[in-house]
Amino acid sequence: MISILGAGAFGTALAVALAAKGPVTLWGRRIDWQGENPRLPGVALPDAITVTDDLNAALKAGTILLALPAQKLGAFLDDHAARLDGKCQVSTAKGIDLQRLTGPSTLIARACPRATVAVLTGPSFAADIARGLPTALTLACAEASAAEALQQRLSAPVLRLYRTTDVQGAELGGALKNVVAIAAGTVIGAGLGDSARAAIITRGFAEMTRLAAHLGARPETLTGLSGLGDLTLTCTSDQSRNFRFGAALGAGRPFDTATTVEGAATARALVRLAARDGLDLPIAAMVARLAEGEVSVEKAMDHLLRRPLKEE
Ligand SMILES: NC(=O)C1=CN([C@@H]2O[C@H](COP(=O)(O)OP(=O)(O)OC[C@H]3O[C@@H](n4cnc5c(N)ncnc54)[C@H](OP(=O)(O)O)[C@@H]3O)[C@@H](O)[C@H]2O)C=CC1
Numbered sequence: 001m002i003s004i005l006g007a008g009a010f011g012t013a014l015a016v017a018l019a020a021k022g023p024v025t026l027w028g029r030r031i032d033w034q035g036e037n038p039r040l041p042g043v044a045l046p047d048a049i050t051v052t053d054d055l056n057a058a059l060k061a062g063t064i065l066l067a068l069p070a071q072k073l074g075a076f077l078d079d080h081a082a083r084l085d086g087k088c089q090v091s092t093a094k095g096i097d098l099q100r101l102t103g104p105s106t107l108i109a110r111a112c113p114r115a116t117v118a119v120l121t122g123p124s125f126a127a128d129i130a131r132g133l134p135t136a137l138t139l140a141c142a143e144a145s146a147a148e149a150l151q152q153r154l155s156a157p158v159l160r161l162y163r164t165t166d167v168q169g170a171e172l173g174g175a176l177k178n179v180v181a182i183a184a185g186t187v188i189g190a191g192l193g194d195s196a197r198a199a200i201i202t203r204g205f206a207e208m209t210r211l212a213a214h215l216g217a218r219p220e221t222l223t224g225l226s227g228l229g230d231l232t233l234t235c236t237s238d239q240s241r242n243f244r245f246g247a248a249l250g251a252g253r254p255f256d257t258a259t260t261v262e263g264a265a266t267a268r269a270l271v272r273l274a275a276r277d278g279l280d281l282p283i284a285a286m287v288a289r290l291a292e293g294e295v296s297v298e299k300a301m302d303h304l305l306r307r308p309l310k311e312e
């Protein structure tokens with residue numbers, strides 16, 4: 001049995017895809033809807049999905065997908081560690097915890113030392129998955145045999161999973177691309193053009209790869225679905241909330257603060273990491289300041305352009 005914890009857009013979309021293979025439990029802390037989840041409008045839920053707010057019922061499954069936002073995951077794991085430990089836990093969160101400065105896999109491993117820890121990430125909008133459009137993702141688990149078993153269990157007719165044992169690389173790809181997507185959105189929202197966006201994507205990718213290698217990831221993982229793949233998607237599509245948030249910043253428009261925008265807190269986490277480890281992460285630093293309203297778009301761009309000239 002599979003349970004998905006977190007009945008947001010992504011948890012619900014994964015439930016729809018996996019329901020093609022068998023029963024799925026979708027848990028939310030507050031289920032105040034019936035039939036159609038307002039976070040994923042226009043999607044009818046198949047009968048194979050049981051929607052519940054009963055965590056004990058959901059935790060009867062051996063495989064647990066954690067589809068919570070990155071900044072909520074740590075406290076959730078702390079609250080429920082005793083019941084979650086020993087299970088196979090697959091996180092879908094794309095972010096770095098601002099307080100603990102780690103990604104989801106380390107949050108799980110610290111809270112639940114006996115758990116099998118995995119990450120499911122890659123270019124995939126919830127709405128695309130839920131509509132049955134083809135999607136390719138990365139399943140990362142340090143234990144090769146568990147990675148293979150999960151790849152089989154979580155692949156579905158239109159959900160094609162590749163596997164890797166580089167958990168750090170896979171989860172950093174997903175977390176860091178959100179920061180670059182905000183920067184790309186800002187460029188477009190401010191009317192700076194497609195050429196400037198290409199520059200931000202490329203230099204953002206260089207920043208992602210540098211940081212990931214520093215944190216022990218394999219650089220080639222970043223060229224896969226979870227890095228380059230998701231970066232490409234998120235920096236070029238209005239479907240992305242991170243991109244839309246950046247576009248609103250760039251255009252000086254307000255943005256709904258209830259929307260999940262993982263890149264904003266992650267950019268702040270990266271600024272702290274950079275200070276801790278003596279790293280140069282100019283794009284993350286710019287996004288953090290822009291998102292906090294500490295600098296204007298003009299000043300931020302000017303600052304990036306005036307950095308010392310260097311080799312590529
Ligand atoms: N949407 C997408 O296309 C994709 C999203 N992801 C990633 O998946 C993660 C979740 O995103 P997404 O589903 O889109 O976000 P949503 O904003 O759609 O939903 C977030 C969900 O998390 C729940 N939640 C928040 N805090 C808690 C908590 N403390 N305990 C229990 N539930 C909680 C919310 O419940 P409530 O309604 O009660 O607040 C809500 O159901 C993010 O890291 C995102 O980057 C990955 C790939 C694609």
Ligand SMILES: O=C(CO)COP(=O)(O)O
Pocket residue numbers: 094122123124125178181230233234239240241242243260261262
């Ligand atoms: O991660 C995603 C697609 O792979 C979703 O991106 P947003 O959170 O920016 O909407």
